[in-house]
Amino acid sequence: MxxxxxxxxxxxxxxxxxxxxxxxxxxxxxxxxxxxxxxxxxxxxxGLVNLHTHAAMSLFRGYGDDMDLSTWLETRIWPAEARLTPDDVYWGTKLACLEMIKSGTTTFNDMYFHEDQAAKAAKEMGLRAFLAEGIVDLNDPERAAKQLRAADEANRKIESLRTDRINGVLGPHAIYTVSKDSLLRIRELADKTGSLIHIHLSETKREVDDCLVENGMRPARYLDSIGFLAKDVIAAHGCWLDAGEIEVLAHTGTMVAHCPVSNMKLATGQAMAYVAMKEMGLVMGLGTDGAASNNNLDMFETMKVAALLQKHAHGDPKVLPAREAFELATLGGARALGVDAGxxxxxxxxxxxxxxxxxxxxxxxxxxxxxxxxxxxxxxxxxxxxxxxxxxxxxxxxxxxxxxxxxxxxxxxxxxxx
The missing domain is CATH 2.30.40.10 (Urease, subunit C, domain 1)
Structure with a gap:
């Protein structure tokens, strides 16, 4: 054609x-x-590239606003997600794809549950999708085994639908929800299969503080200490990464998805250190996060908010000028995902x-x-x-x-x- x-x-x-x-x-x-x-x-x-989202969470748009992250997750989102069905994810992803199409996004990097249904929806809608079955084991060995089996099964189903547009990804949720053993297993799988890894990292100060107590080091250093970080890892948020951790990300080739709207809405308390990351040569892109914490999937809005937040955080109107913001939303995300677009x-x-x-x-x-x-x-x-x-x-x-x-x-x- x-x-x-x-x-x-x-x-x-x-x-x-x-x-x-x-x-x-x-x-x-x-x-x-x-x-x-x-x-x-x-x-x-x-076409725009959404480097971090949870597509089917479009079903939770407006459901539990104006809460801090832990309260929002523990009292609204996680109880509802416990009752998610494959059909819910299918229609939630279709809704997200519709919204992304109507606002200019051609590629999205997703982490959620029942991702075989997300793959089906994305394939039908025609978008380019990278889909990670979310792994949340809560340091429970029995749950970990079940979650890893579910992720493997989802990736097999995604592989059966695979086209140039539909790709399976590994998706450990975060260091505070995934055990060290599971993280090491995921690292091993990525090395074996060539899959990308999609993880939340240093989104909140609480995550950093808890990691210091439990592991004696900050989150990025912890992941590096167990050999997890590499050039196939896309880390979402990174709001609380310090200068040393940014050096670790640069050294390992770890990539970052900046999600300014959800970070501000959930009051994570600190803007991602864009200038330091740029100076260290990190590959970066922009993400909307899910519609439950944004509350839309409009990458044009995300470009603007990213630029304004970084100018405000650095006290310098020259930081993240318009051209750079646009490139983050296009070429930056495409590079992170290995897509010949942008x-x-x-x-x-x-x-x-x-x-x-x-x-x-x-x-x-x-x-x-x-x-x-x-x-x-x-x-x-x-x-x-x-x-x-x-x-x-x-x-x-x-x-x-x-x-x-x-x-x-x-x-x-x-x-x-x-």
Missing amino acids: SILIKDVQLEGDVTQIYIEGNRIAEIGKRREADTVLDGKGRIALP IIGVGRLADLILIDPRRAEFTPRHDDVSNWVYSAHGNIVDTLICDGQVLMRGRRVKGEAEILEKAAAVARDLVSRA
């Missing part, structure tokens, strides 16, 4: 983008194609969006990049293409009404069981 996007603006110039299969085959020349999209008046951008270029994967700048908040257009980051929301996205397939055109997504209706019903039923 071939697609021609004609007369579209790309990096300030009006041009033609020709897609063949799932790759961008040519830029600049108008060619015959199976599908022709009129890009007149629109801007082509790379840039619109010949030979790259055809993961891109068309935005419509003919809006009040985009006028005047002194600086388009500034507008994308500081003025935009996801509703500027008119068209989305992932892996060479048109998933949204004119803001219309196939099956949208059914997804909204079914997900709302599933969410109501889920919280009634909690």
Whole structure:
């Protein structure tokens, strides 16, 4: 299948983008194609990459706001999650995929439960997904064995659905919910299979304090001491990493997902040390976290909040300028996941969006990049293409009404069981 996007603006110039299969085959020349999209008046951008989320938690949007993290988890989220069914996760992930498509995200890195159902939903919706079955053993050997078996089974099911877009990942939740033995087993599995590892790290001061008491060292140093950290690890949050730990992450090649909106909403108390991480050369991207702690999956909003939070935290308006924020949301996340996207270029994967700048908040257009980051929301996205397939055109997504209706019903039923 071939697609021609004609007369579209790309990096300030009006041009033609020709897609063949799932790759961008040519830029600049108008060619015959199976599908022709009129890009007149629109801007082509790379698809956004959500480096940390819990897609099916879209079902918990607005369920338990304005609480500290431990209270929120222990009194609202974990009791409800204990009653999750595979069908809940399927429809919750479909809802998340719909929201991501409508706000410009083409790739997401997920950690949750019943991830074989998340894989099914993502495959049907057409997005590129990295899916980790969450492992939470609470230092219980019997539970650990059960969780590792469940993760292995989920990854086998994900593998059966595998395409260029659907990938299995290993997902130990965090050091305070996963035993050392399980972490070592996961490290061994990653080395054997080549899978990425997705983990929460140093999200709160309590996590750091507890680790110091239990292990005599801070979280990143603890993970390094057991040989867990490596260039295949994506660590979400990292709000409380100190300078020495950032050096450890740089030395091991560990990557970081910055989730500014959820960090602020849950009042983690400290912004991720972006400048120090940048100076040490860490690969970084942006994530929304789940809709329960954000409460949306809008990566345009996340770009803006990331830039503003870092400027405020460092007391310097020059920190994380608009172009860098945009690159974190595109190329940074793509690099972390090993996806040949994040840039619109010949030979790259055809993961891109068309935005419509003919809006009040985009006028005047002194600086388009500034507008994308500081003025935009996801509703500027008119068209989305992932892996060479048109998933949204004119803001219309196939099956949208059914997804909204079914997900709302599933969410109501889920919280009634909690």
